[in-house]
Amino acid sequence: MQKEPYLKHTITIFLLGLAVIVLLNSCNSSKKEDKASSETEIQTLTKSPPKVPEADLPRYMAEGKKVYKQVCLTCHQANGGGVSGLNPPLAQSDNVLGDKNRMLEIIIKGSEAGLEDNRSEYANVMQGFGMLGDEEIANVASYIRNSFGNKAEPITVEEVTSFRSANKK
Ligand code: HEC
Missing domain, CATH: 1.10.760.10 (Cytochrome c-like domain)
Structure with a gap:
């Protein structure tokens, strides 16, 4: 009987830890997406060819x-x-x-x-x-x-x- 609360605590702590990991992970990946989309933006901006007669x-x-x-x-x-x-x-x-x-x-x-x-x-x-x-x-x-x-x-x-x-x- 004495052991039960301990078990509950361990499970709660474990679940909390899991939630923190998941949260941190999702933050990280959304940052990565931001970086990627700003990179493609720069690429499209610099891609337009120069206006010279040869063109x-x-x-x-x-x-x-x-x-x-x-x-x-x-x-x-x-x-x-x-x-x-x-x-x-x-x-x-x-x-x-x-x-x-x-x-x-x-x-x-x-x-x-x-x-x-x-x-x-x-x-x-x-x-x-x-x-x-x-x-x-x-x-x-x-x-x-x-x-x-x-x-x-x-x-x-x-x-x-x-x-x-x-x-x-
Ligand atoms: C009726 C015939 C005729 C037509 C059509 C004609 N040319 Fe000529 N072209 C000549 C003659 C003849 C000369 C040389 C004139 C001279 O000896 O003063 C000449 C010279 C030139 C020269 C100088 C070449 C050199 O080496 O000195 C250029 C450039 C030229 N023509 C471009 C054109 C272009 C472009 C057209 C069309 C828009 C055209 N010609 C249409 C007859 C023609």
């Missing part, structure tokens, strides 16, 4: 190809090789790969036979394509700078817009 190249290439096919291909050909004696190649051309404004000038204002650098051998005249929109020009300019083996920084719509406003007549 837009795939779009310029897809849209620029359409303009090129419609407007430029008859003279400069699908491979950018031009037509001997008539239209110059765009592949490996300084006017394509070099100064952006020089190329924009040729595309927007055109060029008569005899681009300074020994081009008088091309009998055709290139009319200006100023009737194209800023976006179309940026697309086709970026396209020819990155096709036919060419590789140069794309030309942005903003660059076309500012070239135009600086060269208004």
